Amino acid sequence: AQSVTQLDSHVSVSEGTPVLLRCNYSSSYSPSLFWYVQHPNKGLQLLLKYTSAATLVKGINGFEAEFKKSETSFHLTKPSAHMSDAAEYFCVVSGDTNAGKSTFGDGTTLTVKP
Amino acid sequence: NAGVTQTPKFRVLKTGQSMTLLCAQDMNHEYMYWYRQDPGMGLRLIHYSVGEGTTAKGEVPDGYNVSRLKKQNFLLGLESAAPSQTSVYFCASTSPVRTSGYNEQFFGPGTRLTVL
Numbered sequence: 681a682q683s684v685t686q687l688d689s690h691v692s693v694s695e696g697t698p699v700l701l702r703c704n705y706s707s708s709y710s711p712s713l714f715w716y717v718q719h720p721n722k723g724l725q726l727l728l729k730y731t732s733a734a735t736l737v738k739g740i741n742g743f744e745a746e747f748k749k750s751e752t753s754f755h756l757t758k759p760s761a762h763m764s765d766a767a768e769y770f771c772v773v774s775g776d777t778n779a780g781k782s783t784f785g786d787g788t789t790l791t792v793k794p
Numbered sequence: 795n796a797g798v799t800q801t802p803k804f805r806v807l808k809t810g811q812s813m814t815l816l817c818a819q820d821m822n823h824e825y826m827y828w829y830r831q832d833p834g835m836g837l838r839l840i841h842y843s844v845g846e847g848t849t850a851k852g853e854v855p856d857g858y859n860v861s862r863l864k865k866q867n868f869l870l871g872l873e874s875a876a877p878s879q880t881s882v883y884f885c886a887s888t889s890p891v892r893t894s895g896y897n898e899q900f901f902g903p904g905t906r907l908t909v910l
Binding site for chain 1: 825827834835836837838839842844850852884886888890891897898899901902903904
């Protein structure tokens with residue numbers, strides 16, 4: 681079984697300040713972990729993925745995430761928020777032994793204030 | 795490559811009507827999925843398929859049927875639509891870990907369905 685908990689439903693930051701979106705996961709297997717972003721009325725775009733290579737993963741638009749097995753966490757960070765980062769962010773866990781099915785967190789809404 | 799496409803993009807139904815949503819992918823992916831997204835929630839899996847001619851139930855299958863007659867297409871059917879099925883529907887596809895190394899799913903743009 682696998683599950684994902686996004687610890688904050690809403691995060692608000694000022695433009696130019698750091699972003700931290702928190703995600704904890706549970707998996708019976710060696711998981712693949714992903715962060716997706718969804719802008720209003722749009723589809724899902726992959727930000728970054730962890731696939732058991734490097735534990736610090738760099739993604740698009742300056743985002744990165746660190747896989748910490750001991751803490752079962754995969755938090756998403758960005759050093760400096762931009763107005764265009766305002767969106768919904770989803771943490772996702774997936775494993776091949778369950779037909780590649782992915783389990784989504786409930787999402788974190790990121791607001792960026794000018 | 796078009797990636798994953800969905801038809802239609804928008805639809806309004808009356809209670810009791812039926813419809814079919816079409817998902818097509820041109821990446822030769824073996825696995826395909828249908829999700830629904832409701833406000834304030836992540837995506838929930840409706841049905842999925844691990845290959846042509848095979849389907850299985852996901853987390854919220856009631857009221858939906860699916861078919862995968864061709865590898866590149868995955869159809870989602872609503873036989874008798876209900877207002878509770880008002881949602882945004884996303885299709886996704888991926889390859890098994892043995893071929894691609896991970897289960898990154900590629901998503902279509904979504905279908906916004908309203909049932910009155």
